[in-house]
Amino acid sequence: MGGYILKRLVSAIPVLLGITVIVFLIMAMIPGDPATAILGAYATPENVAKLNRDLGLDAPLAQRYFIWLGNMLSGDFGRSYSLNRPVLDEILERFQATLILAGISFVLCSVLGILAGVVSAARQYGLADKAITFTVLIGISVPSFFLGMMMILLFAVNLRWLPVSGMFAIYGGGDLPDLLKHLVMPAVALSVVATGVIARLSRSAMLEVLRQDYIRTARAKGVPERRVIMGHALRAAMVSIIPVLGIQAGFVLSGSVYIEMVFQWPGIGRMLVDAILKRDILLVQGGVVFVAACYVIFNIMVDVAQSLLDPRIKT
Amino acid sequence: MSHFLSLLFRNRLAALGGVVLAAILLMVLVTPLLPLQDPDITNTADRFLRPFSEGHLLGTDHLGRDLLSRLLWGTRLSLAVGIAAALIAGVIGSAIGITAGYFGGRTDNVIMRAVDMLMAFPYILLALAIVAALGPGLMNALVAVAAVNVPFFARNIRGVTVGLAGREFIDAAKLAGMGHLRIILVELLPNVLPVIIIAMSTTVGWMILETAGLSFLGLGSQPPQADLGSMLGEARAALITAPHTSVVPGVMIFLIVMSINLLGDGVRDALDPRLRSGALTRPRATTLVDRKGELPAPADDLLAIQDLHTQFHVGDRVYKAVGGVSLSVQPGECLGVIGESGSGKSVTALSVMGLVASPPGVITGGAVRFQGEDLVGAPYEALRRKRGDRVAYIFQDPLSTLHPLYRVGDQLAEAIRAHHAISREEARTRAVELFRAVRIPNAESRIDNFPHEMSGGMRQRVGIAMALANDPDVIIADEPTTALDVTVQAQILSLLDDLRRDRGLAIIFITHDFGVVAQLCDRVAVMYAGRIVEEGPTGAVLAAPAHPYTGRLIACVPELGQGRRELAAIPGLPPAVDRLPAGCAFAPRCDKATEICRQGEVALSGTDSRAVRCHFPEEAVA
Numbered sequence: 001m002g003g004y005i006l007k008r009l010v011s012a013i014p015v016l017l018g019i020t021v022i023v024f025l026i027m028a029m030i031p032g033d034p035a036t037a038i039l040g041a042y043a044t045p046e047n048v049a050k051l052n053r054d055l056g057l058d059a060p061l062a063q064r065y066f067i068w069l070g071n072m073l074s075g076d077f078g079r080s081y082s083l084n085r086p087v088l089d090e091i092l093e094r095f096q097a098t099l100i101l102a103g104i105s106f107v108l109c110s111v112l113g114i115l116a117g118v119v120s121a122a123r124q125y126g127l128a129d130k131a132i133t134f135t136v137l138i139g140i141s142v143p144s145f146f147l148g149m150m151m152i153l154l155f156a157v158n159l160r161w162l163p164v165s166g167m168f169a170i171y172g173g174g175d176l177p178d179l180l181k182h183l184v185m186p187a188v189a190l191s192v193v194a195t196g197v198i199a200r201l202s203r204s205a206m207l208e209v210l211r212q213d214y215i216r217t218a219r220a221k222g223v224p225e226r227r228v229i230m231g232h233a234l235r236a237a238m239v240s241i242i243p244v245l246g247i248q249a250g251f252v253l254s255g256s257v258y259i260e261m262v263f264q265w266p267g268i269g270r271m272l273v274d275a276i277l278k279r280d281i282l283l284v285q286g287g288v289v290f291v292a293a294c295y296v297i298f299n300i301m302v303d304v305a306q307s308l309l310d311p312r313i314k315t
Numbered sequence: 316m317s318h319f320l321s322l323l324f325r326n327r328l329a330a331l332g333g334v335v336l337a338a339i340l341l342m343v344l345v346t347p348l349l350p351l352q353d354p355d356i357t358n359t360a361d362r363f364l365r366p367f368s369e370g371h372l373l374g375t376d377h378l379g380r381d382l383l384s385r386l387l388w389g390t391r392l393s394l395a396v397g398i399a400a401a402l403i404a405g406v407i408g409s410a411i412g413i414t415a416g417y418f419g420g421r422t423d424n425v426i427m428r429a430v431d432m433l434m435a436f437p438y439i440l441l442a443l444a445i446v447a448a449l450g451p452g453l454m455n456a457l458v459a460v461a462a463v464n465v466p467f468f469a470r471n472i473r474g475v476t477v478g479l480a481g482r483e484f485i486d487a488a489k490l491a492g493m494g495h496l497r498i499i500l501v502e503l504l505p506n507v508l509p510v511i512i513i514a515m516s517t518t519v520g521w522m523i524l525e526t527a528g529l530s531f532l533g534l535g536s537q538p539p540q541a542d543l544g545s546m547l548g549e550a551r552a553a554l555i556t557a558p559h560t561s562v563v564p565g566v567m568i569f570l571i572v573m574s575i576n577l578l579g580d581g582v583r584d585a586l587d588p589r590l591r592s593g594a595l596t597r598p599r600a601t602t603l604v605d606r607k608g609e610l611p612a613p614a615d616d617l618l619a620i621q622d623l624h625t626q627f628h629v630g631d632r633v634y635k636a637v638g639g640v641s642l643s644v645q646p647g648e649c650l651g652v653i654g655e656s657g658s659g660k661s662v663t664a665l666s667v668m669g670l671v672a673s674p675p676g677v678i679t680g681g682a683v684r685f686q687g688e689d690l691v692g693a694p695y696e697a698l699r700r701k702r703g704d705r706v707a708y709i710f711q712d713p714l715s716t717l718h719p720l721y722r723v724g725d726q727l728a729e730a731i732r733a734h735h736a737i738s739r740e741e742a743r744t745r746a747v748e749l750f751r752a753v754r755i756p757n758a759e760s761r762i763d764n765f766p767h768e769m770s771g772g773m774r775q776r777v778g779i780a781m782a783l784a785n786d787p788d789v790i791i792a793d794e795p796t797t798a799l800d801v802t803v804q805a806q807i808l809s810l811l812d813d814l815r816r817d818r819g820l821a822i823i824f825i826t827h828d829f830g831v832v833a834q835l836c837d838r839v840a841v842m843y844a845g846r847i848v849e850e851g852p853t854g855a856v857l858a859a860p861a862h863p864y865t866g867r868l869i870a871c872v873p874e875l876g877q878g879r880r881e882l883a884a885i886p887g888l889p890p891a892v893d894r895l896p897a898g899c900a901f902a903p904r905c906d907k908a909t910e911i912c913r914q915g916e917v918a919l920s921g922t923d924s925r926a927v928r929c930h931f932p933e934e935a936v937a
Contacts, residue, residue: 021432027447028448141573143569149561214719217718220707221733223733235718235720236719250438254440261531261532262551276451277451288444292436299435312720
């Protein structure tokens with residue numbers, strides 16, 4: 001097992017390098033002079049020239065890439081000009097907030113989605129199935145940012161159950177209950193679409209599995225139906241559900257950008273959007289590489305989970 | 316194509332999606348012709364007018380601009396950008412995919428590696444990076460969304476192309492000296508095009524949503540120009556005071572995305588043949604029962620199948636798989652049930668414990684009595700308690716009938732624990748004993764194997780051990796040796812025979828092989844087209860088959876050391892059970908058939924122990 005994890009980690013290295021190359025190449029597309037883009041249109045020519053030297057921007061493309069990569073590997077992501085602090089410090093701080101939001105949403109959509117799919121399949125064409133199918137249909141069609149806004153209107157403004165936005169109350173907040181209260185709406189809004197997608201997939205995966213001969217065997221043994229569904233069938237269906245969870249994690253992470261904007265959540269998505277609007281290129285570059293790298297690592301964990309679940313995978 | 320369309324529109328939801336989408340498309344097409352106010356004219360005196368205000372059907376926004384006009388123009392822009400993004404992504408992605416798939420080898424390898432890298436990003440990161448580089452703006456957002464979706468098309472289209480590139484017509488074109496570009500455009504593209512179009516139509520909703528999202532973040536369309544996303548983004552500041560400015564564009568995005576989703580689902584369902592046949596329904600815990608008429612009187616046999624009727628209801632068709640079968644077994648007895656594929660023997664066996672897949676299976680008549688108690692009408696829990704405990708099954712092909720992800724020992728232990736409250740350790744000990752009883756070598760280590768780690772013969776022994784787990788009264792073995800080679804088959808048969816003698820259990824043995832019946836069974840019943848055509852002691856039936864069909868079936872068995880006996884295949888095919896002929900079902904294939912064979916019911920005549928369903932039996936039965 002340990003060997004397999006190591007093997008997968010090693011195989012991630014080219015992917016991680018590829019990510020840096022892609023981000024680097026995209027950033028090299030910046031029209032005109034990057035130093036001017038960073039310093040703004042009113043920078044003095046001396047400052048532009050100095051920054052070009054500092055950033056190594058006067059060097060050839062390939063050389064610049066390796067300087068940049070070397071710096072990142074030594075923990076130097078550069079300095080954000082708009083925030084005037086090291087990019088990595090800002091990223092690490094913001095990423096925590098995103099991790100809390102996206103993490104909870106991911107757990108929420110996985111659990112609810114699979115559960116809904118299982119119930120839907122077990123009660124195929126029944127009332128529960130129809131209700132779930134209909135809800136899922138609506139759920140996957142609502143843009144998360146619109147849903148978030150409507151939730152604010154209903155639960156924060158009209159019913160006053162939950163705080164409008166932010167991660168903590170400005171006065172007297174900061175503890176766990178306060179965080180949870182602030183987390184409810186963004187986490188739900190973020191997980192709705194993924195829940196729907198996972199529910200749909202789980203339903204069809206369960207239907208596929210329930211027709212298999214080994215399910216008939218379990219029934220012929222006299223295994224109670226609840227265990228046939230939640231044990232035998234779900235266990236087998238998980239083999240096709242797990243990879244989709246990995247994909248959906250990417251969508252939850254992507255969606256968190258919108259949700260962070262709607263709920264003023266101080267995460268990395270909002271940081272990226274602000275950075276783009278302020279043309280803080282180094283911050284964008286660092287943030288994108290960092291989050292993409294985390295996502296690659298996460299997908300390795302998904303693969304490992306898959307191999308634990310399916311003994312037929314050679315480890 | 317027309318078949319596809321009729322399927323699509325028979326799906327009410329898909330039709331609804333189509334209608335909504337068509338209405339929206341029509342609206343944005345005629346927008347320039349409508350007497351609307353200029354969407355960009357501001358009038359701060361009329362800010363945040365509510366819907367249904369005079370002159371402003373949907374009210375006004377934070378600058379006093381008419382919302383209806385902005386909505387229609389914004390929808391037009393959003394749709395145009397989304398469709399453009401889908402077209403660009405589709406064309407570029409497909410070109411890359413076709414190139415990779417057609418040339419293969421190194422080209423393919425390099426391209427697909429790059430595609431994998433791009434797909435390693437959560438999509439929005441890539442889009443944000445591109446917008447960061449190019450700067451915010453609607454065109455740049457369009458480029459970003461298209462670029463992010465290129466890998467999706469490249470991968471899908473490559474898959475299709477690889478399948479086509481190896482086909483003969485491509486080779487023929489190459490031999491005819493056609494250039495690569497020409498082959499791709501003339502031979503390949505027409506075949507890939509439908510896939511490209513379907514992929515585009517299913518992703519266009521997604522792309523509309525993504526561009527709206529970027530605009531919402533302020534990275535797409537810039538004021539005063541507004542698509543639905545930026546309308547929503549601008550309205551966010553006044554969400555609390557003037558919610559209608561958010562609701563209007565939000566609902567429109569929702570309607571567009573939902574109608575495209577509905578249509579996309581409809582397209583997918585119409586194209587997926589498995590859904591069309593209704594095969595993707597899950598079988599229920601027990602077979603549906605819909606019996607009419609009176610139940611047969613209780614019998615005192617150990618297990619008695621009485622006038623059983625089991626049908627499959629698929630759409631309007633009724634397949635009469637079992638049409639009135641009666642069988643019985645006593646303790647220690649082995650009854651063989653023999654017939655060709657489709658004769659209804661497996662369905663009969665599965666009906667006993669309500670294991671016929673349902674839908675489509677329905678038990679429409681008769682009874683199955685175990686020690687006098689009717690199992691067909693029994694409630695689920697009563698049936699479950701007997702399944703595997705009193706009546707156990709051994710199935711054909713143990714690779715598909717054992718759970719692939721559970722250890723065989725656990726599957727065996729579960730069979731016991733489903734009926735007896737014993738500890739895990741006890742169950743494990745018992746599992747080892749059972750493995751020994753069915754002569755699996757190294758039982759202690761074998762119980763930790765997964766099914767795929769065992770040979771076919773060993774897996775079948777696991778299946779038998781599982782059936783024996785609770786010391787049942789009856790074992791129903793449904794072709795348990797068909798998937799095995801001859802020597803293993805002989806071992807399994809003698810194993811079953813020993814167990815029967817040692818434990819006094821009754822066996823119903825389903826097979827299509829008279830050789831197996833001769834070796835194991837006391838009595839045999841021959842099934843044809845869902846009915847029993849002959850029944851009797853094995854020796855008597857083998858020595859003097861009464862029904863012409865039985866005679867033919869015995870003639871199919873090659874005998875060792877009997878020289879060059881001619882193997883007689885039976886001409887013709889068994890009848891389809893949804894169109895059974897009147898009279899004897901075997902008549903169309905029988906040389907002795909006359910007019911009376913083709914009309915009316917042919918009754919089973921003879922005694923309880925020896926009977927035949929034929930007007931002209933080969934041997935008189937008494």
